[in-house]
Amino acid sequence: MYNNYSFFNINNSLKAIKIVSQAKPYLYPGPPLLRNGPLSIHHIDIPIMYHSYALDIMHWDPEKQMPSPKGRPVKIKSIKIKKEELQMYVNNILKETWIVNAAEFREPEKAWIIPVAWKNIIILHVKVSYDGTEIIPDYRLTEEIKRYVF
Amino acid sequence: MSIIFLLFILWDPSIIERLYTYINIRSLSVIATLLIISQAIEISGFFHKIAINMTRNFNISQRVLLIIILLMTEIVSSFFMNDTSLFIFIPFIIALSKCSNLDFLKAATFVTIAANIGSSLTPIGNPQNIIIWQRYEINFTKFIFFMFPFFIISTLILLTISMFIFSKEKISVVKPPRILFRKKLSITSFLLLFITVLLSQYGLSILALIIVFIVYLVIEKNLVKEIDFILIFLFALMFIDFNEISYLLTKYKILITNSFILRNSIVFSALLSQIISNVPATIILINIVPSWKPIVLGVNIGGLGLISGSMANIITLRLTNININKFHKYSIPLFITILLVTDFLYIIKIIC
Numbered sequence: 001m002y003n004n005y006s007f008f009n010i011n012n013s014l015k016a017i018k019i020v021s022q023a024k025p026y027l028y029p030g031p032p033l034l035r036n037g038p039l040s041i042h043h044i045d046i047p048i049m050y051h052s053y054a055l056d057i058m059h060w061d062p063e064k065q066m067p068s069p070k071g072r073p074v075k076i077k078s079i080k081i082k083k084e085e086l087q088m089y090v091n092n093i094l095k096e097t098w099i100v101n102a103a104e105f106r107e108p109e110k111a112w113i114i115p116v117a118w119k120n121i122i123i124l125h126v127k128v129s130y131d132g133t134e135i136i137p138d139y140r141l142t143e144e145i146k147r148y149v150f
Numbered sequence: 151m152s153i154i155f156l157l158f159i160l161w162d163p164s165i166i167e168r169l170y171t172y173i174n175i176r177s178l179s180v181i182a183t184l185l186i187i188s189q190a191i192e193i194s195g196f197f198h199k200i201a202i203n204m205t206r207n208f209n210i211s212q213r214v215l216l217i218i219i220l221l222m223t224e225i226v227s228s229f230f231m232n233d234t235s236l237f238i239f240i241p242f243i244i245a246l247s248k249c250s251n252l253d254f255l256k257a258a259t260f261v262t263i264a265a266n267i268g269s270s271l272t273p274i275g276n277p278q279n280i281i282i283w284q285r286y287e288i289n290f291t292k293f294i295f296f297m298f299p300f301f302i303i304s305t306l307i308l309l310t311i312s313m314f315i316f317s318k319e320k321i322s323v324v325k326p327p328r329i330l331f332r333k334k335l336s337i338t339s340f341l342l343l344f345i346t347v348l349l350s351q352y353g354l355s356i357l358a359l360i361i362v363f364i365v366y367l368v369i370e371k372n373l374v375k376e377i378d379f380i381l382i383f384l385f386a387l388m389f390i391d392f393n394e395i396s397y398l399l400t401k402y403k404i405l406i407t408n409s410f411i412l413r414n415s416i417v418f419s420a421l422l423s424q425i426i427s428n429v430p431a432t433i434i435l436i437n438i439v440p441s442w443k444p445i446v447l448g449v450n451i452g453g454l455g456l457i458s459g460s461m462a463n464i465i466t467l468r469l470t471n472i473n474i475n476k477f478h479k480y481s482i483p484l485f486i487t488i489l490l491v492t493d494f495l496y497i498i499k500i501i502c
Contacts, residue, residue: 019327026245026326031468051198052241053329084471134330139193143376146237 007110007130013103015132016112021099023050023126023135024116029090030054030145032083035073043073044081046090047145048124053137054145056124058090065089069121093118103128111136154391165394172393173386177284179355181277182382183346183362187339188234190366190373194336195329197226197238202328213316216257217309219243223261224268224305229343232269232276232462236262240469250321255472259480260312262466263454267308269462270450271301274347276460277385278432278449283350286442290351293446299501300447304488311484335370385429392433400437415444416451416493420485423452428460447492447501455485 030047037043045057059068062081067090068074100115100122112132116124127136159165191197204218219239227235239261247254269275273283273293283293342362349358366373398404411418419439423431428449435445453460457467457474463481466472495501 023327025249028244028248049241049244051245051326051329052192052237053198129330134195134328136330137193139372140376142193143189143378147378147380 008105008107009131012130012132013105013112016103016128017099017101017114019128019132019135020114020116020126024094024097024099026050027055027094027097029058029087029094032060032081032086033057033144034079034081037075041075041077042079043075044079044086045073046086047141048090048094049145050135050137052142053135053139054141055126055135055137057141058123060086060090067093067118067121067123070123070125097123105130109136165390168394168397169390172390174281174284174389176350176353176355177277177281178382178385178389179359180274180280180284180346180350181385182377183350183355183359184231184274184280184343185381186362186366186373186377187343187346188230189376190335190339190370191230191343192234192237193332193373194339195331196336196339197222198242198329199331201238201242202326210321211316211318212252212321213313213318215246215252215321216260216312216316219257220260220264220308220312221305223264224271224301227265227268228271228275231274232265232460233465235265235268236462236465236469239265240466244470245326246321249326251319252321253316255470255476256315256480258466258470258472259477260308260315262463262477263308263481263484265462266450266453266460267301267304270304270446271297274343276450276453276462277429278453279446281429281432282436282442282446282449284355285436287353288442290347296443296501297446297450299495300450300492303491303495307487307491308484311480315480338365338369388430389433392430393437396434396437399434412439414493415439415441416448416496417489419445419448420452420455420489423449424456424459424485427458428453443502444496447496451485451489451492454488455482457481459485 028049030049033045033047035043035045044060044062046060047054047057049055059070059073061068061074062076062079097116097118100117104113106113110130112128112130114126114128115122116126128134129136201222204222223235223239226238240258243252243254243257243261246252270279271294273279273288273290342365345361346358349355363374419431419435422435431452432445432449439445453462457463457477492501
């Protein structure tokens with residue numbers, strides 16, 4: 001059968017998992033992003049950075065002071081956050097995260113997706129190149145954060 | 151900036167007639183072009199790859215590691231604007247400090263100073279140099295030759311102080327994984343940088359902007375979508391506001407007739423930059439001081455001292471939440487030393 005996807009090798013998933021484990025100690029929280037929705041309902045996302053690049057966002061539950069699972073941003077009416085305090089919480093949470101020992105492959109992006117969990121919830125996805133050797137950042141998010149800095 | 155502009159309109163509505171002369175389209179297009187190219191080179195992962203390779207298998211002293219990072223910061227900021235080097239190297243040291251005993255706050259301060267010094271070398275290193283380069287139509291290499299002694303002296307002062315500040319303690323970190331390196335994007339960006347410099351030298355910076363815009367639209371559409379138009383608009387407003395201030399100073403014969411200022415342009419430019427930041431200071435001074443040389447030295451030194459001296463310092467502040475007093479503890483003595491040495495060398499014509 002004709003194989004149009006010669007770049008795919010299932011064994012590379014192990015490499016991808018390993019590289020995310022190696023990157024984990026270097027992860028740190030970026031500036032919290034307040035997302036505004038209709039009817040003044042907001043939610044807080046915290047970009048997780050690797051060097052100068054954002055990898056993914058972590059949804060934050062400000063009432064419980066803990067992350068919310070991926071796919072479930074916590075909507076709130078009013079908000080009061082202290083950036084430094086929040087970053088300190090997230091720094092501690094990042095230390096407690098663990099890399100799920102399984103990967104998903106996204107063919108259109110030619111990339112492995114490695115889930116990162118905290119306790120028993122998945123809070124982040126890290127994208128890795130198809131050969132499992134390089135981390136792929138979220139470029140749009142990286143630029144969004146840069147604008148926040150300016 | 152917008153409020154200042156509105157106040158100017160209320161004060162003197164005739165400012166509207168002068169607007170087209172205030173916005174220096176050539177400088178603004180060079181700034182916009184370089185912002186796009188820098189953004190592209192940053193996301194290409196080129197400098198990240200180099201930084202990781204140069205500091206790999208860290209088993210060196212804090213001092214040596216910092217000196218390598220400071221020199222790399224200077225090189226990057228010479229050609230890709232100082233904010234780009236900060237967006238690369240400040241997160242790099244944040245990451246390193248998480249896995250080692252590196253004194254992050256001191257390191258961030260010195261990296262910021264290195265970015266300011268490095269950016270002074272070339273006409274494309276920072277917005278104030280771009281404005282001066284375009285306004286006085288200076289030859290690209292002539293500009294570098296003039297700034298080279300200042301660059302070397304400031305670098306030596308910075309490195310000497312770093313030798314005393316950073317310990318010999320070994321730093322041991324496992325090599326971090328690489329970010330995706332996008333070779334095609336990085337080669338294209340270097341080529342576009344070369345074309346931009348060449349065209350801007352001949353007053354064709356708008357053409358350079360159009361070329362860069364079209365090329366990235368074809369090869370990296372997302373990059374064009376994410377262009378920071380607000381920042382470019384902010385520069386345009388700066389041109390309007392500070393050119394008007396300069397116009398008023400000239401109209402009411404404030405500063406322009408002051409021979410003390412003309413004789414001490416380096417010190418005056420540096421001090422003015424400390425108060426209002428170096429890009430606004432440049433816009434005011436290019437209309438007042440006839441020679442570009444003392445201005446370019448003064449405004450580049452002016453970025454070093456107080457955190458308000460340059461936008462690069464503010465970027466570090468926002469990226470790191472660095473304590474301002476801690477930043478000033480190192481930046482102000484460096485500012486004073488470099489200012490005195492440069493002014494002396496300019497007077498005795500070693501820098502000329």
